[in-house]
Amino acid sequence: MAAPAAAGDLRFLLVGLLLVVVVGSRLVRPPDGGGIPTTLDGPFEPATRAFDRALRQGSDDVGSHLTPLDPSTVRSEVWYSERPSPTAAAAGDVSGHYPHVARGKAEVYSQLYPYPGLLNYTSGAIHHVRLRGLRPATRYYYRCGDSSVRGGAGLSGELSFETLPSSAAAAYPRRVAVVGDLGLTGNSTSTVEHLARNDPSLVVVVGDMTYANQYRTTGGRGVPCFSCSFPDAPLRESYQPRWDGWGRFMEPLTSRIPMMVIEGNHEIEPQGQGGAVTFASYLARFAVPSEESGSNTKFYYSFNAGGIHFIMLGAYVDYNRTGAQYSWLEKDLRKIDRRVTPWVVAAWHPPWYNSYSSHYQEFECMRQAMEGLLYQHGVDIVFSGHVHAYERMNRVFNYTLDPCGPVYITIGDGGNIEKIDIDHADDPGKCPGPGDNHPEFGGVCHLNFTSGPAKGKFCWEKQPEWSAFRESSFGHGILESL
Numbered sequence: 135m136a137a138p139a140a141a142g143d144l145r146f147l148l149v150g151l152l153l154v155v156v157v158g159s160r161l162v163r164p165p166d167g168g169g170i171p172t173t174l175d176g177p178f179e180p181a182t183r184a185f186d187r188a189l190r191q192g193s194d195d196v197g198s199h200l201t202p203l204d205p206s207t208v209r210s211e212v213w214y215s216e217r218p219s220p221t222a223a224a225a226g227d228v229s230g231h232y233p234h235v236a237r238g239k240a241e242v243y244s245q246l247y248p249y250p251g252l253l254n255y256t257s258g259a260i261h262h263v264r265l266r267g268l269r270p271a272t273r274y275y276y277r278c279g280d281s282s283v284r285g286g287a288g289l290s291g292e293l294s295f296e297t298l299p300s301s302a303a304a305a306y307p308r309r310v311a312v313v314g315d316l317g318l319t320g321n322s323t324s325t326v327e328h329l330a331r332n333d334p335s336l337v338v339v340v341g342d343m344t345y346a347n348q349y350r351t352t353g354g355r356g357v358p359c360f361s362c363s364f365p366d367a368p369l370r371e372s373y374q375p376r377w378d379g380w381g382r383f384m385e386p387l388t389s390r391i392p393m394m395v396i397e398g399n400h401e402i403e404p405q406g407q408g409g410a411v412t413f414a415s416y417l418a419r420f421a422v423p424s425e426e427s428g429s430n431t432k433f434y435y436s437f438n439a440g441g442i443h444f445i446m447l448g449a450y451v452d453y454n455r456t457g458a459q460y461s462w463l464e465k466d467l468r469k470i471d472r473r474v475t476p477w478v479v480a481a482w483h484p485p486w487y488n489s490y491s492s493h494y495q496e497f498e499c500m501r502q503a504m505e506g507l508l509y510q511h512g513v514d515i516v517f518s519g520h521v522h523a524y525e526r527m528n529r530v531f532n533y534t535l536d537p538c539g540p541v542y543i544t545i546g547d548g549g550n551i552e553k554i555d556i557d558h559a560d561d562p563g564k565c566p567g568p569g570d571n572h573p574e575f576g577g578v579c580h581l582n583f584t585s586g587p588a589k590g591k592f593c594w595e596k597q598p599e600w601s602a603f604r605e606s607s608f609g610h611g612i613l614e615s616l
């Protein structure tokens with residue numbers, strides 16, 4: 135077996151499996167999952183969590199001297215049951231203990247640069263297995279991997295996850311965690327620890343997962359700004375082993391809680407001659423219910439989680455009114471039955487409403503194209519990332535306070551290497567210029583306000599009335615239906 139395969143066999147992307155979890159669902163209320171303890175709950179017993187050596191195993195063993203794995207030579211299996219296996223700890227034989235087995239497919243992807251000095255990479259096997267017919271609000275116990283590998287070495291230990299409640303007005307996921315711009319830093323670690331302690335039943339990631347394109351090729355060391363450190367790089371290199379590290383970092387969470395993702399600009403990762411190929415890692419590593427929601431692309435899709443209909447939109451693919459995404463969105467919105475899913479939540483990476491200097495009005499073209507449609511269909515909440523801070527808007531439509539508009543929330547403060555955003559566009563001297571904040575996709579539609587206190591101006595002189603609250607800190611959000 136080729137070297138990348140050895141690392142790849144056990145490196146499971148559970149998102150594929152978990153997607154099905156979201157399709158059928160119902161709610162069991164656990165004992166209070168516990169909030170984040172405060173110092174008032176202390177003093178706490180001293181505790182040290184053993185270091186997981188797997189986190190140190192680099193995948194730096196990539197390069198041109200290795201033969202890429204043929205994904206058709208491995209099995210992708212999930213063995214599962216509604217009861218824990220009495221011999222879960224024993225390796226080897228699983229057949230006696232799991233009444234169900236589902237098989238899927240493995241794939242590998244490559245990130246290749248025809249430029250000297252940039253690192254080529256081919257992934258280990260990425261397995262996608264779909265489980266059908268799961269019951270809502272039910273805990274399943276499973277092992278995943280390749281049972282043909284001797285002695286059970288190709289199978290994970292026993293893990294478990296709980297399916298979401300079925301789509302119904304009275305059945306809500308216990309808690310939905312929302313996080314954006316996460317990365318793989320000490321700050322990401324504390325965000326994910328806090329998030330896990332809130333015991334969500336679903337995690338929604340609003341783009342920018344690993345920041346692999348902020349890492350050097352030697353030593354895997356991060357740079358806050360790749361283009362500043364490597365002004366002569368012919369193409370912005372993306373250090374793919376970072377994705378493997380991120381997968382291992384997230385596994386304790388993703389192996390037991392369904393996760394839905396949407397692409398951000400850091401997932402574009404151009405490769406090949408002149409950057410002709412994009413999104414290879416995002417497309418290979420994640421499974422989302424595109425087909426089920428009639429979209430046929432992982433760049434936008436929708437799903438239900440109990441009584442909430444989630445719409446995930448792509449800001450880095452055509453969003454014009456004449457485009458495929460727009461007509462898919464129209465159809466999806468028309469199909470919603472508010473008696474079944476009273477709440478509609480949308481999410482995409484770059485915010486439309488944002489009063490920080492960073493990315494100010496960057497996706498104004500997208501807002502102008504799509505806002506009317508979401509408003510017309512009464513979308514309740516919109517989550518975005520991209521800006522590395524928290525901001526919650528008042529209900530707004532077309533930059534005017536409107537009780538029927540959605541609440542927009544920016545939650546792009548997961549803990550990535552680019553640091554927190556602190557400047558507001560209304561701070562003295564911090565209003566961006568016309569050359570700033572051009573999107574990595576689509577046009578520039580910066581506008582000056584035509585009414586209100588900022589009439590004729592690009593920026594407000596105080597916090598805009600549509601901005602209800604902002605805070606520069608790292609963290610995540612929890613959405614509960616009460």
Ligand SMILES: *[C@@H]1O[C@H](CO)[C@@H](O)[C@H](O)[C@H]1NC(C)=O
Nearest residue numbers: 198246247248249251252254
């Ligand atoms: C990386 O892959 C590209 C495209 O296949 C190739 O042109 C290039 O020579 C490779 N680089 C190295 C260092 O092997």
Ligand SMILES: *[C@@H]1O[C@H](CO)[C@@H](O)[C@H](O)[C@H]1NC(C)=O
Nearest residue numbers: 320321322549554606607608
């Ligand atoms: C990020 O982590 C560093 C190192 O642990 C810490 O000093 C810093 O306060 C954190 N930043 C935020 C915004 O939480």
Ligand SMILES: *[C@@H]1O[C@H](CO)[C@@H](O)[C@H](O)[C@H]1NC(C)=O
Nearest residue numbers: 451452453454457575576577
């Ligand atoms: C939308 O269409 C216009 C022209 O029709 C084009 O210039 C623009 O790039 C398109 N935007 C996107 C996001 O595809």
Ligand SMILES: *[C@@H]1O[C@H](CO)[C@@H](O)[C@H](O)[C@H]1NC(C)=O
Nearest residue numbers: 505506531532533583584585
């Ligand atoms: C939004 O406001 C602008 C003026 O600020 C106006 O030209 C435009 O027609 C409005 N759009 C909608 C959909 O009301």
Ligand SMILES: *[C@@H]1O[C@H](CO)[C@@H](O)[C@H](O)[C@H]1NC(C)=O
Nearest residue numbers: 565581582583590591592593
């Ligand atoms: C937009 O506002 C900026 C200042 O905020 C001003 O310099 C510029 O001239 C305005 N543009 C238009 C077309 O009014």
